[in-house]
Amino acid sequence: MSSNAATAGYGSLQALMDDPDVEEIWVNGPSQVFAAVHGDHRLTSVVLGEGELESVVERLLDHAGRRLDRSMPFVDARLPDGSRLHVVIPPVTEDWALNIRKFVGLPANTLDELVKAGSLSPNAARFLDASVRVGTNIVVSGPVGAGKTTLLNCLASSIPARERVVTCEDTFELRPRLSDVVAMQCRPPNVEGRGELGLRSLVREALRMRPDRVVVGEVRGAEAFDMLVALNAGCGGLTSVHANTAREALRKLVTLPLLAGANIDRDFVSETVASLVDLVVFCERRPGTGRRWIREILAVGEQVGGRGTITAGTLFDRSAGDLAWTGESPRRTERYERAGIDISRLLREEGS
Numbered sequence: 155m156s157s158n159a160a161t162a163g164y165g166s167l168q169a170l171m172d173d174p175d176v177e178e179i180w181v182n183g184p185s186q187v188f189a190a191v192h193g194d195h196r197l198t199s200v201v202l203g204e205g206e207l208e209s210v211v212e213r214l215l216d217h218a219g220r221r222l223d224r225s226m227p228f229v230d231a232r233l234p235d236g237s238r239l240h241v242v243i244p245p246v247t248e249d250w251a252l253n254i255r256k257f258v259g260l261p262a263n264t265l266d267e268l269v270k271a272g273s274l275s276p277n278a279a280r281f282l283d284a285s286v287r288v289g290t291n292i293v294v295s296g297p298v299g300a301g302k303t304t305l306l307n308c309l310a311s312s313i314p315a316r317e318r319v320v321t322c323e324d325t326f327e328l329r330p331r332l333s334d335v336v337a338m339q340c341r342p343p344n345v346e347g348r349g350e351l352g353l354r355s356l357v358r359e360a361l362r363m364r365p366d367r368v369v370v371g372e373v374r375g376a377e378a379f380d381m382l383v384a385l386n387a388g389c390g391g392l393t394s395v396h397a398n399t400a401r402e403a404l405r406k407l408v409t410l411p412l413l414a415g416a417n418i419d420r421d422f423v424s425e426t427v428a429s430l431v432d433l434v435v436f437c438e439r440r441p442g443t444g445r446r447w448i449r450e451i452l453a454v455g456e457q458v459g460g461r462g463t464i465t466a467g468t469l470f471d472r473s474a475g476d477l478a479w480t481g482e483s484p485r486r487t488e489r490y491e492r493a494g495i496d497i498s499r500l501l502r503e504e505g506s
Contacts, residue, residue: 295403296437301446323371
């Protein structure tokens with residue numbers, strides 16, 4: 155590769171960025187470049203030239219308006235195409251480390267499209283669509299890369315057109331097909347370390363914008379409680395959280411505000427989650443194939459047991475292969491009844 159080619163765009167990483175099968179790239183120094191393809195990661199043959207890694211990072215951060223030096227040895231940034239960049243440098247690491255999570259666009263925009271892709275069964279899709287339309291509060295959960303943002307976008311697209319929606323995200327990813335949407339994203343601090351706007355600030359600001367629904371891209375800390383406050387203020391809500399199971403997602407909604415230092419009582423948070431969250435949808439990614447699908451849908455109960463354990467029943471799961479109804483019913487059916495929806499019949503319906 156010529157020196158001009160190596161210094162253009164992503165340099166030696168350009169071919170990986172252009173490859174539609176590559177979902178993520180990480181660099182552990184110039185001679186170790188890995189790529190994730192369909193959920194599996196592999197060492198590539200790419201080797202960066204002397205000083206090339208530093209040069210590529212410098213250009214990418216310049217586009218993003220971010221800086222990196224010994225006083226701030228790690229940085230997150232959003233690239234012009236929507237991809238996410240994370241860089242860590244010495245002395246925190248032994249060598250420069252770079253991660254690019256590529257933005258490949260949302261592969262589905264509606265629940266029907268998820269059904270066509272085999273990620274969701276027809277009757278589960280009808281149930282989720284009805285649940286969003288009547289205003290239930292839904293938490294989407296799953297590990298990294300499981301399709302949480304895609305599902306959140308599809309659920310948001312089922313919100314009735316007459317409602318006003320405010321979305322809050324770290325970076326713009328949600329694109330619900332709605333007419334009245336205000337989209338907000340976080341802002342990092344400037345070079346003086348000032349001006350940062352975190353997710354908590356966005357969620358609080360959203361409440362001043364007269365929303366019917368608040369959609370929070372992902373909760374990781376005390377903003378989980380701000381989301382609950384929004385729900386308690388009468389807004390419907392959708393959000394996502396990293397978790398390895400659906401029930402773990404409920405526990406995280408309780409512990410995140412506490413871990414973030416929020417001065418609130420654990421039992422109070424547990425009771426708030428139990429009273430406000432209606433459904434938890436768990437996404438997963440199949441090893442080896444990279445296929446994403448919905449594994450389980452929980453209906454949250456209003457009872458809180460010992461140690462703040464929140465009761466929940468499984469409505470749909472894949473124990474028999476397809477995402478099938480288990481025979482359970484949601485604990486709260488008043489919203490469906492007011493909308494004229496026979497929830498028992500809806501759950502029993504089997505799609506072709």
